[in-house]
Amino acid sequence: MNVKKSIRVPVLIGVLGAFTVVLGIVENFIPTPIPAVRLGLANIPIMFMLYLSTVRSAFLLMIIKSVLVPVFSGSFIFKLILGFPSTFISFIVMVVILKLFKGKVTAISVGVTSSFTHMFIQLLIANTLFINNILSTPIVGVLLLISVISGILTGALTELILSNNSFKQLLIGSTD
């Protein structure tokens, strides 16, 4: 029984890691109003892991996502510069929201906050490294609004998966 429990978390990281990488690549092909915007579906397995397991294993999942998705979807260095810091900071924000408002908020708030932070940090990096003054242009508000909507979507999906016991059991096995 102990062996079974000790291998459960690494297996879960493997399975959810595969999920997050596949979702991260697939969402490149889902059309959005602005071509650069992605839905953030790859964040669903990370939120799922945060709710069901430890922060440490969710952190590993976050590293897998932010390094492997750029490897498979092209322009590695560019996407890593833009994506890694934003994923890292939005992960910290997710953990803080989850700890601070435990039981008072659902995954929707966690999704919205992390999605907003993710977009904002990316814009901040774009402003400092790529294009001067991009933060003061009209597109910033539009991108942030879209990030809020996609955050609601990913948060609601996570909440649905978490509330579905049969799906949860399929992923984490029996709870005893």
Add this chain to the structure above:
Amino acid sequence: MLKNLKFKKLDILFVLFFITLSILLIVRSSYRFTGDRSAEKKLIIVSGTNSSSIRLSFEDNEYDFNKSFTDNNGADRSLYSDDDLYMIVKDGEVNMISSSCRDQICVKTQTAKNCGDQIICLPNKFMVMIDCSE
């Protein structure tokens, strides 16, 4: 399935807060660049983080940013030596025709025609915007 989805009061507050924040940002920046809608449209080109922005007149023209071009003040400017970026201004619409970047996001972006519209190519550190402020 959707009946399993439950909100909490704080969720609504979170969502409203971020939506209000982004709408405020949209209003603030669009007010700045849209300005007086009857004002003359200009093109602003920003390239990189160090150089200042370049102003171009909003007239039918083709720009190959690989070569040198003339800005609004009559000065010769050049942006890139290696990267390829081709922009066409025609019938009051700005369109990116080709770019050397992998994702081609600027080429896929809709044409810019209204005040405040932008086309951005982040890998090439390039942004073009229609400015209607005085």
